[in-house]
């Protein structure tokens with residue numbers, strides 16, 4: 001099984017040494033069968049609708065993507081993967097041309113869940129008519145703080161702020177928030193995430209409110225069957241499970257792609273107000289879909305949702321105890337297969353898998369903690385029999 005393929009976005013020498021190191025590591029065991037006969041029977045009955053998951057930045061989206069990756073792999077779904085790398089030419093708006101070919105043996109794509117900036121009509125051209133659309137939003141203040149810290153050296157506006165801050169001896173985020181307009185050039189394509197990042201990912205005008213916003217929101221509400229809310233993650237997963245016919249075990253998760261505590265900036269009230277005001281459209285977007293979320297929750301039944309979320313938490317906790325020997329593990333202590341992507345500006349922590357697991361449990365547990373890039377390359381290789389392509393050299 002060619003399953004230790006690591007993503008191709010690192011320098012070749014780094015990749016080569018990583019490959020070499022990877023040979024020494026535990027390969028990803030085969031995808032295990034479900035555990036109980038009843039579960040197997042249930043699974044056969046699940047209506048396998050195609051799914052698009054709009055993977056918004058720094059919202060908890062890798063955790064949801066991991067659930068979908070596991071589901072798709074188990075059901076031999078055909079993934080609509082980017083032609084290159086693990087993103088659809090981000091930050092360009094999604095286009096059909098960004099999608100890799102439909103494998104010969106497949107008649108349609110079943111799952112699309114790699115990073116993109118949404119363009120609904122274009123996505124609809126790629127996916128079957130009965131596709132279910134889902135996404136995830138997070139409190140805009142938390143999201144922006146995380147986006148800023150994670151992408152400080154890749155988003156030009158943030159990088160300029162960091163340089164200015166260094167000369168003034170200030171924290172970069174404070175320098176940015178004191179005068180964001182000084183650093184933010186709206187014409188610079190790489191600045192998409194610098195203001196209202198969730199609105200940007202949803203394909204909205206993230207620069208300023210305009211007359212089309214209400215209509216655009218209404219269209220998104222119509223298109224998306226479920227917009228999950230990170231602050232109510234378990235309740236969101238219960239609704240996702242109901243929508244896709246999934247069991248609690250399918251929805252078990254670990255908090256992936258989390259920053260180490262020392263990579264998080266504590267915001268005082270003054271900074272929170274500044275973040276809120278700079279990202280006012282994200283607040284509008286979030287509040288709108290939070291309301292939609294609670295309407296859906298009401299239709300499901302609030303008491304039922306609460307009880308189901310509690311059961312999900314319990315089953316997830318059991319699975320976590322079975323799988324994880326150590327949480328919040330610094331990258332240097334993780335094997336390559338389980339090390340999340342790091343950026344220049346933050347430390348991202350991961351998980352250590354328990355030893356002495358049966359092969360079946362090992363397959364299940366490793367997948368649950370597999371970082372985005374490793375799982376993406378594994379599935380890409382499985383689907384196409386070749387490595388994921390690297391980004392073109394500039």
Ligand SMILES: Nc1ncnc2c1ncn2[C@@H]1O[C@H](COP(=O)(O)OS(=O)(=O)O)[C@@H](OP(=O)(O)O)[C@H]1O
Nearest residue numbers: 057058059060061062063146233255256257258259
């Ligand atoms: N289950 C759950 N609930 C709430 N929050 C969660 C969850 N899982 C992941 N996270 C937090 O989401 C942040 C990572 O988001 P993404 O995976 O979307 O990031 S990325 O854009 O793919 O890099 C990252 O946030 P920060 O740690 O604040 O940066 C994760 O801690």
